[in-house]
Amino acid sequence: MKNLELRYVAHVTALSGCLVESHQTRASSIRDLVKELDGRYRGFQELFVNPETGSLNLNAMIYYSAPNEVPITVVDLDQPIVDGGTLTFW
Amino acid sequence: MTVRNNSSQTILWIDLSLRKTRLETLPSDWTGKYLGCRGVTARLLFDEVPAGTDPLGPDNVLFFGTGPLDGLPVGMGRISIACKSPRGTVAEGSSGGFFGPELRRAGVDYVAIRGQAEKPVYLYIQDGKVEIRDARHLWGLMTDEVDAALRRELVDPDTQFRYIGPAAENLVHASPIFGNLNASGGRAGCGQVMGSKRLKAIAVRGTSGIRVADYDGFVQAYKVLRQRLDLATSRDMWTPVWSTYGAPVLARLFPDLGNLMTRNAQEMSWDYDKAMRISSEPYLDRYVTKAKACWCCPWPACQKLHRIESGRYAGFKGGNYWAAQPVVFGSLIDNDDLELLLVLSGLCNRHGLDVFHVGYTLAWAMECFENGLLTTADTDGLELRFGCPDKDGLIDLVGKIARREGFGNLLALGCAEASKIVGQGSERFCLTVKGQELEGIPQRNLYMVALGIAVSEVGPDHTRWYPPYPCNPSLISKEELADLGVDLDLRLAFQGRNPEQKGRLLRWFTISRAVVESMPSCVFLVRDTLGLDMRPWWNLFNAATGIGLEYEAFITAGERLMNLDRAFNIREGYRRADDRPPTRMATEDVPGFGYPRLAPEIFEPMLDEYYEANGWSVTTSIPTAGKLQALGLDDVIGQFSALGIEVEA
Numbered sequence: 001m002k003n004l005e006l007r008y009v010a011h012v013t014a015l016s017g018c019l020v021e022s023h024q025t026r027a028s029s030i031r032d033l034v035k036e037l038d039g040r041y042r043g044f045q046e047l048f049v050n051p052e053t054g055s056l057n058l059n060a061m062i063y064y065s066a067p068n069e070v071p072i073t074v075v076d077l078d079q080p081i082v083d084g085g086t087l088t089f090w
Numbered sequence: 091m092t093v094r095n096n097s098s099q100t101i102l103w104i105d106l107s108l109r110k111t112r113l114e115t116l117p118s119d120w121t122g123k124y125l126g127c128r129g130v131t132a133r134l135l136f137d138e139v140p141a142g143t144d145p146l147g148p149d150n151v152l153f154f155g156t157g158p159l160d161g162l163p164v165g166m167g168r169i170s171i172a173c174k175s176p177r178g179t180v181a182e183g184s185s186g187g188f189f190g191p192e193l194r195r196a197g198v199d200y201v202a203i204r205g206q207a208e209k210p211v212y213l214y215i216q217d218g219k220v221e222i223r224d225a226r227h228l229w230g231l232m233t234d235e236v237d238a239a240l241r242r243e244l245v246d247p248d249t250q251f252r253y254i255g256p257a258a259e260n261l262v263h264a265s266p267i268f269g270n271l272n273a274s275g276g277r278a279g280c281g282q283v284m285g286s287k288r289l290k291a292i293a294v295r296g297t298s299g300i301r302v303a304d305y306d307g308f309v310q311a312y313k314v315l316r317q318r319l320d321l322a323t324s325r326d327m328w329t330p331v332w333s334t335y336g337a338p339v340l341a342r343l344f345p346d347l348g349n350l351m352t353r354n355a356q357e358m359s360w361d362y363d364k365a366m367r368i369s370s371e372p373y374l375d376r377y378v379t380k381a382k383a384c385w386c387c388p389w390p391a392c393q394k395l396h397r398i399e400s401g402r403y404a405g406f407k408g409g410n411y412w413a414a415q416p417v418v419f420g421s422l423i424d425n426d427d428l429e430l431l432l433v434l435s436g437l438c439n440r441h442g443l444d445v446f447h448v449g450y451t452l453a454w455a456m457e458c459f460e461n462g463l464l465t466t467a468d469t470d471g472l473e474l475r476f477g478c479p480d481k482d483g484l485i486d487l488v489g490k491i492a493r494r495e496g497f498g499n500l501l502a503l504g505c506a507e508a509s510k511i512v513g514q515g516s517e518r519f520c521l522t523v524k525g526q527e528l529e530g531i532p533q534r535n536l537y538m539v540a541l542g543i544a545v546s547e548v549g550p551d552h553t554r555w556y557p558p559y560p561c562n563p564s565l566i567s568k569e570e571l572a573d574l575g576v577d578l579d580l581r582l583a584f585q586g587r588n589p590e591q592k593g594r595l596l597r598w599f600t601i602s603r604a605v606v607e608s609m610p611s612c613v614f615l616v617r618d619t620l621g622l623d624m625r626p627w628w629n630l631f632n633a634a635t636g637i638g639l640e641y642e643a644f645i646t647a648g649e650r651l652m653n654l655d656r657a658f659n660i661r662e663g664y665r666r667a668d669d670r671p672p673t674r675m676a677t678e679d680v681p682g683f684g685y686p687r688l689a690p691e692i693f694e695p696m697l698d699e700y701y702e703a704n705g706w707s708v709t710t711s712i713p714t715a716g717k718l719q720a721l722g723l724d725d726v727i728g729q730f731s732a733l734g735i736e737v738e739a
Contacts, residue, residue: 009342010335010370019342019366058325058562063346070683071346090331090343 001026002083004033009090015041030062030087031077048089049077063088092197092217092298096158096635097121099130099199102220104213106287107148107205111220113198122639123722125631125647126157128182129608130200131172132654135180136726138202141661141733145176145279146261146286147206154193154201154252154292157610158635161191161300163312167385168610169193171252171267171276173283177525180547180658181283183266184607185252185275186384186393189294192250196296203287212253212291214244217298225290230256232440233268236291246295253291254281255442257492261285263504264447264526268439272393272409273384277444278526278548303636311629318618318626319388325565326617328557335370336391337413340530341420342369348683349532352421353476354453354519358532358680364426368416372428382409384612392614396432403429408436417530418449423456424476434488441492446550448491450527451505452484457519463512470496521672524549524664531558533675534685538583538592541696542599545669547655555599556613557621560584565619575645576622587685589692593699598622604648650721653713656706657726660735666711669697707738714738 004023008016027033031049038045048060056062056077065071067084081087099116116130124130131153138151155170169190175181193199197218207222210229214221228236233255240251251269258265258281265281266274302308317323321333331339342365344350348358350365366372379397381390395409411432419431438445452474458464459474466472470490472483490498500508505527509520521528526549533540542555552558563580571578576598582591602624603613609631620626628644659668670676676688686692701708705717715737718726730737 007342010331010339013371019369019371020362058565059327059329061327063343065346070348086346088343088346090327090339 002081002085004081004084005086006037007086007088009088012047012089015044015047027081029078029080030064030074033081033087034077061090093301094194094197094298095301095303097303097637099126099158100197101134101200101202102198102215104201104203104220104222105205106203106207106211106222106289109222111222113218116200121158121635122637122643123647124651125605125608125644126199127155127160127168127608127610128170128172128184128604129647129651130157131155131170131182132180132651132658134200134202135172135174135182136654136658138204139174139658143174145174145178145283148204148287150174150204150283150286152203152280152283152287152289156190156194156199157608159609159611159630161194161385162302162308162634163386164315164609164611164630164634165190165385166387166610166612166615167191168607168612169275170607170610171280173276173280175548176261176263176279176282177549178662179278179524179549179664180655181276181278181280182548182655183276183278183280183551184553184610184613185267185269185273186387186612187250187270187273188385189250189252189269190610191300191385192248192294192296194296194300195298196294197298198294198296201292203289206286207288210288210290212240212289212293215292215294217296228290229259232256233442234271234440237271240291240293244293244295249293249295251291251293254284254289255440255492257442257502258282258285259290260492260494260502262443262492262494262502263507264444265442266444268442270382272395272439274439274444277446278551281442302634304633307633308630311626311633314626315620315630316388318620319615324618325562329617332391332614333389334391335374336394336411338368338370338373338411338416340413341365341416344532345421348535348680348685350421351417351528351530351532353424354422354450354457355521355674356457357682358534358685359682360421361426365421367426368420368428368431370411373411377428377432387612387615389615398429398432401429403433406433406436408432408439410439411435414445414449414530418445418453422449422453423478425478427478427481430478430481430484433485437485437488441489443488443492444527446527446529447504448488448501450521451491451501451508452487454505454509454516454519454521455501458512458516461519463514463516468497468500472497518673521674522549523670523672524668526550528672533671534680534688535683536586537589537688537692537696538586538596538599540671540675540688540693541592541596541700544671544693545596545697545700547659547664553603553607553613555596555603557616558599560595561619561622566622571622574623574625575642589696591699592696593701594703596700597703600652601645601648604651605645608647608651646721650723652704653718653721653723654726656711656713657718657723657730660712661729661733664711666697666701666709669711710736710738712737
């Protein structure tokens with residue numbers, strides 16, 4: 001299991017109901033994590049993943065940082081995630 | 091009802107010393123050469139305010155400009171306010187609201203004010219007629235008080251206003267001009283200049299209609315624009331955030347990236363819990379009472395009104411919590427008390443102060459205090475420390491700055507002048523360019539921003555190149571870009587800390603944003619591909635005016651304006667050496683992130699590229715004769731020659 005910190009910004013908080021939360025997951029990539037979060041927050045996947053191309057929606061953004069590293073802007077949803085990582089969804 | 095077209099533009103000249111006014115039509119070819127708004131005020135400023143004019147004397151001219159698209163859904167109520175800054179540079183700023191459309195409906199596109207009134211006055215413009223009225227009863231009033239007083243006096247609820255607060259009356263550094271309570275423009279000191287003319291306010295009411303030349307073409311072009319901006323269809327990552335929660339979410343997005351200027355930019359990160367306390371989400375949850383967009387803007391979240399219901403600031407009302415305030419009254423002074431932040435920001439609006447001036451000057455003073463360069467003997471007893479332990483003292487200090495009382499009189503000079511007086515190395519803590527305080531966007535992680543801030547003719551002003559990134563490279567092909575005349579590698583341009591392409595990228599951004607502000611429209615709506623593909627804007631302009639301007643000529647108008655602004659500063663003695671980032675950014679690495687300082691080996695090549703791309707001398711930054719001739723600005727060469735300014739071929 002991986003422990004992650006998930007941060008939700010602006011309109012995304014309308015789905016999550018919170019600004020930040022700790023999350024335990026077996027997801028190995030951001031794509032898997034988004035799918036998992038869609039089970040908890042209906043509409044989450046639609047907000048971030050283009051159903052036609054499977055890539056990140058052009059009007060959405062995710063920052064990901066591994067422990068002690070500066071966040072990167074996510075280009076590839078298959079980006080692996082590691083224990084202790086932080087993701088910001090907006 | 092009178093109906094106005096958009097192909098010709100009028101100007102109302104007012105001499106406050108002579109109490110004379112006249113309404114004229116501008117030359118018919120100006121709409122094609124300068125478009126309108128910022129383009130026309132740049133031309134007027136260059137022509138009417140010669141080199142060496144005393145900025146606070148009667149010969150400086152204060153311009154208010156609308157443009158062919160003002161009063162139409164695209165104009166967003168933008169106006170250009172321009173004059174010579176008290177610092178000697180061009181002073182020009184854009185402001186939204188409803189004043190611009192009302193001025194056009196009154197039959198006036200530009201107002202030019204010279205001279206100085208003997209006693210305080212205000213102008214009342216109604217359907218092309220103007221009265222210079224006594225304003226002694228308004229002098230000294232806060233901005234919200236003068237707004238209310240004029241509304242009572244003029245009764246008609248559709249009258250629109252621009253006014254100054256006590257800070258501008260007292261000639262406080264960088265004071266802007268206000269309207270609609272919280273909308274400000276001209277932070278480069280246009281309010282100071284208005285104060286020096288003893289002009290408290292302008293009231294305007296008009297009843298004309300505004301007709302577009304090609305209605306069907308306009309509607310079609312407008313639909314394309316809306317597709318790029320609407321929540322469901324925009325292909326821009328910022329659209330959902332900006333159009334729902336607004337810009338203060340940057341407080342949460344910036345710290346982890348090393349982008350949030352904290353404790354006077356000694357640090358570029360901030361505790362995340364602190365950032366959450368001042369972000370948009372708690373602001374909307376607890377304080378917002380109403381969304382209040384500018385004229386026809388599709389993004390209601392941009393401007394909001396708020397009220398603090400309980401606690402020590404209960405009953406305090408204000409508006410416009412933007413990206414700037416979480417920086418200047420939040421991280422920059424290490425304050426995570428959102429209510430204190432709203433009060434400090436609101437008091438600046440009421441006194442008519444510039445929030446950037448006050449925020450950065452407070453942060454400078456705090457760093458001086460913590461380093462022993464200022465003591466309580468200097469600060470009227472105030473413990474001026476980061477973290478804001480004396481909240482009431484800070485609140486009092488804002489009023490003292492506006493009134494130029496005690497320690498406030500030093501801060502009223504602005505950071506650059508105050509640091510000259512304090513000396514002892516305090517200049518190192520001063521975050522200014524050309525004597526004007528920075529804004530909220532970081533530089534050592536975004537090189538184009540660093541360059542844009544350094545070269546801006548008005549001093550730091552993000553609207554010159556906003557937003558600071560090109561569109562997603564997947565939206566526009568290299569071939570399409572080349573067809574549009576944009577010679578850029580978007581992949582390189584996107585890389586924040588890679589100096590390559592930044593000079594050319596900035597050149598394109600400053601030209602294209604100059605075009606947008608000359609139509610006018612709002613640069614905050616440059617989303618999706620609208621910053622690279624200017625055809626939707628061009629189609630709107632041609633449909634509105636009917637002048638059939640070629641695309642290349644449309645873009646060239648933006649370049650002409652840029653060169654006029656540069657030429658104005660050159661005439662005043664500004665050169666390459668003045669296009670520099672603040673000392674801190676040039677000499678200190680970003681702690682904790684490994685981002686290097688903007689050392690000469692990083693900064694100078696970007697500056698060279700920018701000047702070369704513009705056709706300006708790399709040595710002096712003076713536009714070359716070839717460039718000025720190509721833009722039809724031969725008169726500028728003549729002026730340079732008369733002043734002994736050497737122009738390269």
